[in-house]
Amino acid sequence: MIYLLLFWEFAKVGIFCVGGGYASMPLIQSSVVDTYHWLSLSEFVDIFTISQMTPGPIGINAATFAGMKIAGVLGAISATLGFVTPSFIICIFVARLYFKYGDIGIIRGILNGLRPAVVALICAAGMSFITLALWNEETLPEDLSNLDPIGILMLLITLIAVRCKVGVIRVLAGAGIGGLILGLVKTQM
Amino acid sequence: MDTQSLKKASDTPNFYWTLFKSTFLISAFTVGGGFVIIPLLRAKYVDEYGWLDDKETLNLVSIAQSMPGIVAVNSAIILGYRMAGVRGALTGVSATILPPLITLSIISCFYDAFAHNEYVRYALKGMQCGATALIISVALDLLKKQCKKKLLLPILIILGTFIANLFFDVNIMLLVVIDGIIGLILMREAKYN
Structure with a gap:
């Protein structure tokens, strides 16, 4: 049953995702792209991009979009419910402990170990995004010289814009227009 | 903190509807995820409705941020639970996830066409x-x-996890479990918080 599988896969993401929406991306990618091949890396990056631009929490947006692409509206609902169910149980459990005993050292310890792990996973996801942007391939190609000029240019420009604190929506909208113009120029040549 | 002085949130007339509506609207129109949504939730629940006091809200949000899952969803769950138990938490979480569920379902239809x-x-x-x-x-x-932070252990975890994931294809969930256990055993001191 694809719906149960989606629920279960996203429940795992919900359990292991510590540190907000960005932290869920490598986990969703690992399940949806690498393990089950439901989506290509390119489609996944599109989901990430669109999730950034639309209102609502990024993780929920990504779960909905991925579920929808994989198995329609019911897929979207299964993925989203799967994503939030562990949070619901864990948060209420911890909130009860907190109201009763205050701060909890053991949980702090686990989280202290997870935070650096999340940093590493986001870096690893970033590497595969870079590969896609520069070479249009999911993994590093044999021939590294086969670079996409549009990718290099747009990545450099947007990276500068992001580091200069230009807002997310502006960066993405600008990058979309830039990509379109460069693509048209390339086809004219 | 003196929670007695606060009016009991769930005694407000139409409490669940008001909670649902305000949370739904915030989730529907806020671009940028948890760190933008939380201040808005706080403004509604604390300043506008007086359902929670400021200090407790901050404590609860900091728990929400450190729990697994999405920060905005966790905050809605924990704050809803504080105000009105499991029913409050259910109201909060459904109001948070429904708007993106609707918006993204519509957008993904366009995506496939275009x-x-x-x-x-x-x-x-x-x-x-x-x-x-x-x-x-x-x-x-x-x-x-x-x-x-200039601490050795977190840096080692970052390096180890990065290399294991990128070059040796070790399963992400397994890595997270291992790092959680390392944290549990070795990183319970306050300096790692």
Whole structure:
């Protein structure tokens, strides 16, 4: 049953995702792209991009979009419910402990170990995004010289814009227009 | 903190509807995820309705941030639970996830129709680069924050996890479990918080 599988896969993401929406991306990618091949890396990056631009929490947006692409509206609902169910149980459990005993050292310890792990996973996801942007391939190609000029240019420009604190929506909208113009120029040549 | 002085949230007439409506609207119109949504939730629940006091809300949100899952959803669950038990938590979580569920379902229909158009592909290629730049930037900021603490153990975890994931294809969930256990055994001191 694809719906149960989606629920279960996203429940795992919900359990292991510590540190907000960005932290869920490598986990969703690992399940949806690498393990089950439901989506290509390119489609996944599109989901990430669109999730950034639309209102609502990024993780929920990504779960909905991925579920929808994989198995329609019911897929979207299964993925989203799967994503939030562990949070619901864990948060209420911890909130009860907190109201009763205050701060909890053991949980702090686990989280202290997870935070650096999340940093590493986001870096690893970033590497595969870079590969896609520069070479249009999911993994590093044999021939590294086969670079996409549009990718290099747009990545450099947007990276500068992001580091200069230009807002997310502006960066993405600008990058979309830039990509379109460069693509048209390339086809004219 | 003196919670007695607060009016009991669930005694407000139409409490569940008011909670649902205000949370739904915030989730529907806020671009940018948890760190934008939380201040808005706080403004509604604390300042406008007086359902929670400020200090407790901050404590609860900091728990929400450190729990697994999405920060905005966790906050809605924990704050809803504080105000009106499991029913409050259910109201909060459904109001938070329904808007993106509806919006994204509609958008994904458009996506399928347009994604193979040549011009849309160029625009999406540009936006993929933008998204890559964003995630690089987030990764750099997080790395900087970890390095500033000048602690050996977190740096080792970052290096080990990164290498294991990228070069040896070790399963992410397994890595997270291992790092959680390392934290549980070795990182319970306050300096790691």
